[in-house]
Amino acid sequence: MNSKVVEEIKIKGGRVLTLVEGDITERNVDGIVNPANSYLQHGGGVAGTIVRKGGRIIQEESDKIGFVQVGSSAITSSGILPCKAIIHTVGPRMGEGYEDEKLSKAINSCLELGLRKGFKSMSIPAISSGIFGFPKDRCAKILVNETISFLKNLENSSTGIKLVEFCILGKDTLQAFQYEFEKSKPQS
Template identity: 65%
Template sequence: MKIVSEHKINNKVLRLVLGDITERDVDAIVNAANSHLQHGGGVAGAIVRRGGQVIQEESDKIGFVPVGNAAITTAGKLPSRFVIHAVGPRMGEGDEDNKLKNAVINSLKLASEKGLKSISMPAISSGIFGFPKDRCARILVNEAKRFLEENPTVSLETVEFCIFDDLTLGYFKQEFDKLT
């Protein structure tokens, strides 16, 4: 894990790291999930392979989660305590930008409602769901910044984006460079 950039907002940390989200020692990691919470491929598959079948079993009990919403399970054998399953949009389904904004906001709200202090997010929807990586980075970084600005008393102390590949990291770094 390598810290690429860090900004303070209301005495809270907005951080960009290059690494494997399944290795992050935070209160919650975010899983880029589908509505049926079937964790077969991409980030979701990696989370279940590393964390164990209990994550899929708890997800099966939750069932369906609409696009733009989020649900929470325990994290099994992962270093984090919880997995927040954020359902991002697939490109071509319509209103993707707003759905992605809602997925980010609802993940942060859910972490806050649980009193969590740290959360790590991947580039939701930018992999197999085909969302453009540059737009993903802009939406995720700006929504997290706005959330921390508008909710100064929230329990979250650290919101980070954990990016796995250099191409996607480049887009997130551009957005972090724009932060003041």
């Protein structure tokens, strides 16, 4: 599948937030984010695809990590995927309570880990909006707003993440993210 950039927001300090329609396993960035469960068992959805395409080593390294709390992240190698590493971020399941706060914590956790690892570029899916049942519009609003805020806080730094992209599959999810990108663009 060919990926295509759908939207872009330029942020001061030369940082860019983009919306990409495509397969996250094909993104040539420093790190891709896997929307994981707490036990890092990557059987279905995006997580299953990452292990199928990247290789068994991803699951083996995840098994060594063990448990990751909701709102937290862990990192493994990327197997044979084009990215340098995979950040496994555990988002909330709908119905467990405080989902919005937990999703905010999850997106900030993966961005912080990418920053600590020296990543210049990251690709992130719609965390928790698939089998975890988080409403797509709320997911898009939280992820886009938290990421813009995170990147703006790096404004005066010459180092750090320069590109964050949301890599989305599925028309409904893509539309929810497009809406948030349109709302978040600086008015000229």
